[in-house]
Amino acid sequence: MPYKNCSAAVKILLQTGRTGSDTGIGHALAKYLDSLGFVVFAGVLNKDGPGAEELRRACSQRLSLLQLDITNPTQVKEAYLKVAEKVQNTGLWGVVNNAGILGFPADGELLPMSMYRQCMDVNFFGAVEVSKTFLPLLRKSRGRLVNMSSMAGGIPLPKYAAYGASKAALSLFSGVIRQELSKWGVKVALVHPSGFRTGIQGTSELWDKQEKDLLENLPAAVRSDYGDDYFPELRRYLLRMPAYCEADLSPVLNDVLHALLAPRPHSFYTPGKGAYLHHCVFYYFPVWFYDFFISKLLGTKPVPRALRTAEAKDKSL
Numbered sequence: 001m002p003y004k005n006c007s008a009a010v011k012i013l014l015q016t017g018r019t020g021s022d023t024g025i026g027h028a029l030a031k032y033l034d035s036l037g038f039v040v041f042a043g044v045l046n047k048d049g050p051g052a053e054e055l056r057r058a059c060s061q062r063l064s065l066l067q068l069d070i071t072n073p074t075q076v077k078e079a080y081l082k083v084a085e086k087v088q089n090t091g092l093w094g095v096v097n098n099a100g101i102l103g104f105p106a107d108g109e110l111l112p113m114s115m116y117r118q119c120m121d122v123n124f125f126g127a128v129e130v131s132k133t134f135l136p137l138l139r140k141s142r143g144r145l146v147n148m149s150s151m152a153g154g155i156p157l158p159k160y161a162a163y164g165a166s167k168a169a170l171s172l173f174s175g176v177i178r179q180e181l182s183k184w185g186v187k188v189a190l191v192h193p194s195g196f197r198t199g200i201q202g203t204s205e206l207w208d209k210q211e212k213d214l215l216e217n218l219p220a221a222v223r224s225d226y227g228d229d230y231f232p233e234l235r236r237y238l239l240r241m242p243a244y245c246e247a248d249l250s251p252v253l254n255d256v257l258h259a260l261l262a263p264r265p266h267s268f269y270t271p272g273k274g275a276y277l278h279h280c281v282f283y284y285f286p287v288w289f290y291d292f293f294i295s296k297l298l299g300t301k302p303v304p305r306a307l308r309t310a311e312a313k314d315k316s317l
């Protein structure tokens with residue numbers, strides 16, 4: 001055990017428990033913290049789903065499952081009342097805002113407004129509402145708030161306009177509230193992971209729905225400029241994504257543990273391959289160099305139909 005004050009008295013609320021599988025960071029974190037002796041309140045989207053069932057099966061009696069859709073103020077309030085009742089005397093030490101959705105990675109021009117709104121609802125407003133609701137308990141314990149943002153919330157990455165903007169909002173909220181809460185003795189940590197292999201990319205059924213939504217909301221002229229062969233390429237990007245992501249979640253789990261228990265936690269963590277380097281290139285180099293670096297790393301494909309046609313015309317002149 002790397003930290004002296006880790007004991008069964010350390011009570012943590014986090015959002016976890018996938019409805020469909022057990023691959024997520026929150027799910028792994030719940031199991032990890034439970035195995036270390038924490039008292040974990042695990043918020044789940046579906047208390048009867050297989051993710052919740054697996055936590056019931058694999059974790060100790062200390063772990064409690066809470067029905068918690070963070071976009072539903074009534075459920076947030078109910079979760080608060082349950083946790084407040086259970087922690088009466090000892091207080092709640094930590095809140096980990098882990099819930100998040102990715103949406104469909106595509107050019108910002110193509111993404112429907114509904115996707116921007118969904119990302120903001122879960123990744124930003126949901127996390128803010130949970131933080132605001134539970135802060136009285138954290139102020140009492142002089143505890144820890146950990147916000148799971150993303151590398152895409154710290155640096156601009158193509159195809160992540162909706163997700164990245166919502167995570168950037170969370171990151172800035174985190175920074176401001178960190179400054180404000182220091183007078184209460186509450187420490188706030190922000191986590192910007194790079195790619196980890198979880199279920200966040202979604203399923204082919206979800207992609208069907210998101211792609212349909214995207215195409216239905218696209219003006220005919222925009223669809224024609226990008227060309228019908230552009231959209232299947234976006235899907236292929238999602239299929240290739242796991243290959244670039246790390247299967248071992250321990251860098252994130254260890255950073256969250258450090259944020260929760262270290263006497264002097266960092267305010268900013270960058271777990272995962274390249275996360276720290278990418279932030280450095282963005283913050284310390286000229287923008288043109290950063291853009292060049294990212295285009296070399298991620299490539300510039302697919303090319304919209306109208307640009308291919310223009311290029312072909314230029315060549316034939």
Ligand SMILES: NC(=O)c1ccc[n+]([C@@H]2O[C@H](COP(=O)([O-])OP(=O)(O)OC[C@H]3O[C@@H](n4cnc5c(N)ncnc54)[C@H](OP(=O)(O)O)[C@@H]3O)[C@@H](O)[C@H]2O)c1
Binds near residue numbers: 017018046098126201
């Ligand atoms: N994996 C990565 O590469 C990566 C990189 C950077 C940042 N992150 C961030 O890390 C966090 C965890 O992601 P992950 O990779 O572990 O993906 P994940 O497995 O999809 O986990 C996201 C979790 O959020 C839950 N969730 C979604 N909407 C919710 C809502 N309205 N209320 C409550 N819970 C909700 C999901 O529940 P269901 O499963 O039941 O839908 C799921 O358990 C996210 O905030 C994500 O943005 C991940």
